[in-house]
Amino acid sequence: KDGLLLPFEGYGTPWRLSDDGRREYETLRHESSLDDPLVNFRPKDSSDYVAYVEGRELIKRRSHEALITDFGAWCANLDFEVDTTVHPRDLVLRRSGEEWLVEAKVLYMGNATGAVRAALAQILMYRFFLYQRRRPRLLALFSEPVGGAYVAFLDSHDVATVWRADDGRWSASSTAVAFEYGSGRSKRSAGVRTHVRAAPHDGAVPRVSFFYGIVITMYFYDHQPPHFHAQYAEHHAVIAIDGAKVLVGELPGRALKLVAEWAALHREELEADWERVNGGTVPEPIDPLP
Numbered sequence: 001k002d003g004l005l006l007p008f009e010g011y012g013t014p015w016r017l018s019d020d021g022r023r024e025y026e027t028l029r030h031e032s033s034l035d036d037p038l039v040n041f042r043p044k045d046s047s048d049y050v051a052y053v054e055g056r057e058l059i060k061r062r063s064h065e066a067l068i069t070d071f072g073a074w075c076a077n078l079d080f081e082v083d084t085t086v087h088p089r090d091l092v093l094r095r096s097g098e099e100w101l102v103e104a105k106v107l108y109m110g111n112a113t114g115a116v117r118a119a120l121a122q123i124l125m126y127r128f129f130l131y132q133r134r135r136p137r138l139l140a141l142f143s144e145p146v147g148g149a150y151v152a153f154l155d156s157h158d159v160a161t162v163w164r165a166d167d168g169r170w171s172a173s174s175t176a177v178a179f180e181y182g183s184g185r186s187k188r189s190a191g192v193r194t195h196v197r198a199a200p201h202d203g204a205v206p207r208v209s210f211f212y213g214i215v216i217t218m219y220f221y222d223h224q225p226p227h228f229h230a231q232y233a234e235h236h237a238v239i240a241i242d243g244a245k246v247l248v249g250e251l252p253g254r255a256l257k258l259v260a261e262w263a264a265l266h267r268e269e270l271e272a273d274w275e276r277v278n279g280g281t282v283p284e285p286i287d288p289l290p
Contacts, residue, residue: 063106064090067143071104071162074170089126092136101127101136105143112146112234120157139176145249147236148217148229166248208273209266211288212258218277226274230259239263241270262289 068091072082081094091102103123105115119140127135140154142163151161151173160176208228209216215231226241230251237249237256244260251259263270266286273283 063143064104067106067141067164068104070164071102071141071170089130091141093139099134099136100139101131102139102141104141107142107144107146110144110234112142112150115142116140116146116150116154120154120159123159124157145171145236147231147234149215149231149236152217206277206283207285208270208283209262209286209288211262212255214255214259216259216262216286218273218283220277220280226271228263228270228274230255241267241274258289265289 068084072084072091075093076082079095080100083092083094084090086092089101090104093100093102101123103119103126105119107115119142123138123140127138138157138159140159140161142161145163145165146161154161155173161173162176163171165171206220207215207217213232217229217231219229225247227238227247228241230237230239232251232255235249235251235255237251237259238247239245239259240247241263244263246256250256269284269286273286276283
């Protein structure tokens with residue numbers, strides 16, 4: 001009984017501190033708290049410093065303004081009143097007594113994380129400080145796809161998402177469904193491609209499987225051909241069930257190979273889940289790759 005650790009009851013049982021061990025622990029804890037309570041407190045240097053910036057010419061692009069202009073023109077075709085005289089807000093849309101607060105973000109060098117974080121923070125602040133009575137609906141507008149994971153993240157905060165797809169048309173999240181409808185025009189004639197329509201669920205994007213850091217999801221009432229969504233880190237791809245062909249987006253080579261292997265093993269289950277989500281039913285989970 002001279003050691004610092006002892007088994008609770010005998011050989012093979014969990015260990016506990018002996019009397020000597022407990023005294024040693026209390027001594028060390030007491031000494032460390034008294035001698036240096038800031039032993040692990042290491043803030044960064046706060047002193048001033050001088051930065052030398054070499055003079056150069058910068059070209060400032062107006063991509064943000066172009067995004068708002070194009071989207072505003074499309075919204076006008078959906079019978080919205082479009083208002084940009086609402087500084088500091090980017091855009092406000094009104095129709096049938098309802099108001100939408102729009103925050104637009106251009107992705108620089110594909111930085112979806114920064115764009116989504118900034119859009120959510122700004123749109124929530126504007127709603128809190130600028131709307132004391134009637135709260136508007138919220139819409140985040142992006143210059144390119146931000147990925148299924150971020151769309152689901154914004155959905156969870158009741159923020160609808162619209163983005164410009166690779167072919168130049170507009171794509172939208174599930175919470176943007178009410179935004180796309182209501183004018184009596186078809187979505188195709190209005191030039192929008194949606195990922196979902198109204199369905200009896202809570203608005204979340206159902207997860208079908210997860211393996212090696214890859215998230216597999218399916219959207220309710222999604223467009224043809226039958227497909228699923230694969231998200232790996234910041235990469236997102238829409239993949240056909242038949243042949244695992246990439247329809248939109250991209251994945252790193254290794255991740256795409258794993259997804260294709262998984263899809264080939266579970267094709268029948270994927271087809272069954274496709275029928276479920278297009279009937280408004282939550283899909284069944286599918287086993288991951290071993």
